Amino acid sequence: MIDIYAPAGTFADPARLATDAATIVKDVEKVPDIAMFRENTAAFIHDAVLADVNGDPSHVRVQVLTNAGALDRDKQLEVVRRLTDLVVSASGNEALARRTWVLLTEATPGGWGLWGHAHTNEELVAAARKELTGGH
Template identity: 65%
Template sequence: MIDIYAAEGTFGDPHALAVELATELKAIERVPDIPMFRENTAAFVHQIAPGSFANVDGEGGHVRVQVLTNAGALDREQQLAVVERFTQLVADAAGDPALARRTWVLLTEAAEGGWGLWGHAHTNAELVQAARDEIGRLSAGA
């Protein structure tokens, strides 16, 4: 799950940015291209009133991107890739290269057993098994 917080009007096409970030996260995580991951890797663009946030110097115009994954989903290489790619995609979507210096990307992990999907709080092992089961169902139906 991805949450992007930015002042209203920062992005010309928030929907396109949401799709692009979700697609990029799925690629970086290297998960199979199955409905389970396509339907449950999503981004939400929260547009907030300009002037309703500031750093300690009173400056606004920042973007906060929070990426929530299941515990251990991203190794160090993937963490670096998410931060680098998301920062660039946000700046590109805003048409403001300088926004890269004002974009914060926060990587957060759900606690083991805290990834709720289909009405169940999944452990990592259960998520892996659910993906394997779906791949098996898809293969059997092909």
């Protein structure tokens, strides 16, 4: 899950931004291209009131929530770089390269609620393996 918070009007095409952000995270995680991951890797764009200590609202906050262990250090570096580049591109504002905060968060066991059930990491891995093998 990806949540992007920015002042209203920051992005010309929030729907495209959401799709691109979800695609980046899925690609960086290197998860299999199966329906389970295509349908459940999503981004949400939020209009937000933001300000730093000077009262400047021109910041963007991106929060990425993954299952535990999905992003090793190299993947963390790549996802932060790519999401920051995406924010700059989608906003047309180069200054946001220094004003985009990306928070990387791992879900706790039982922290993924999909299909009406709180899943552990092991359950998610098992479900993915089942889908990869055609349900066998």
